[in-house]
Amino acid sequence: MTSAQQSQVGALVREWRTRRRLSQLDLALRTGVSSRHVSFVETGRTRPSRQMLLRLAEELEIPLRERNHLLLGGGFAPVYPERSLDAPELAPVRDAVRQVLTGHSPYPAVAVDRHFNAVETNRAARWLLTEGVAADLLEPPVNTLRCSLHPRGFAPRVANLGEWRAHLLGRLRRQVHVTGDEQLGALYTELRELPCTQEEPEVELPGPGDVVVPLRLRHEDRELSFFTTLAVIGTPLDVTAAEIMIESFFPADAATARFLQEFHLPLE
Incomplete structure (x- = not known):
């Protein structure tokens, strides 16, 4: 060296x-x-x-x-492989991700890469989260954060956009800090500059009855309320596998759960 x-x-x-x-x-x-x-x-x-x-x-x-x-x-060869998600070696990972997404129906779920680009979605996510989103935002790779916060995405349907936007940007800012990823930093800067007509809280504080930050999404003549969880591969030894995250949307109230359970998703 x-x-x-x-x-x-x-x-x-x-x-x-x-x-x-x-x-x-x-x-x-x-x-x-x-x-x-x-x-x-x-x-x-x-x-x-x-x-x-x-x-x-x-x-x-x-x-x-x-x-x-x-x-x-340091002058040494890399030890962690980085395979395409389509590689045969990652077939068990692909199958596991699809099984999780399918099993989560009728609630939305999406798998994303390290830059929050969608790599796999279930039917509920494709139906609910793409409604009203401009066609150019849905061209691959589809960035889920951009779709969430862009005025031509589903941001106009988010009843609590200021609160939800502050939550997503805070989560992204922490991810930039943890990873040091320059592309994530550029995404944060881009999203931070998108317009928002609602006040954004500086600190996340619970409202009456809240235990999580909800996503309150307008759909037709009703408002659906969700909270989300993020899951990662627990024991990754491949760069691509390590960077996959699954975001699952759960109903935050009984009315949302009942609507999604009774609603028949459109055939694709």
Whole structure:
């Protein structure tokens, strides 16, 4: 490894340590080395081994994609494969995602990649969440956050748009902080500039009876209320698998549940 490479990998370690708000001593204690050694790694005075970089990445909770970048910066080959979701090796992942989405019907659910582009949706999501959305926003890759907040998306149907927008942008901002992903940062900037006629709360506070932030969506002559959950692959060893998230919409009140259970989804 050249001195330039050592400086590069040291800068990456320092960047992730700072992002995680850890001191050199904190990181040293977690990895079982001296704070002097961590300092030498960060300043490029010592060359970390492949195993040490992997230990540092694990303790810093660096995403698999960025762990590969860290290894490359240290002069080592990446260890985590990045396959297309259509690859034969990821067939079990595809099948599991589809099983979750199908099993969630009649409620909406969508699987997204690291940039919140839809990779799979169930029938309920395609029926409910694309209503009134401009055709160009539905051209692949369909970004679910853009569709949610864009004035030509389903934002005009969201009764509590200010509250829902603040929630989504806050979640995206935290994701940018956790991953350091520049494309996510650009998406946050884009969405932040979209117009909103409702007041956005600076801090999420519950309304009367609220236990979660609801999505109150107008549909025909009624208002449907949802809360959402996010699920990820629990033990990923592939970059693509690690970045898939499944967002499931659950009815937040009995009327919404009853409507969706009794309504027959249109055939595709």
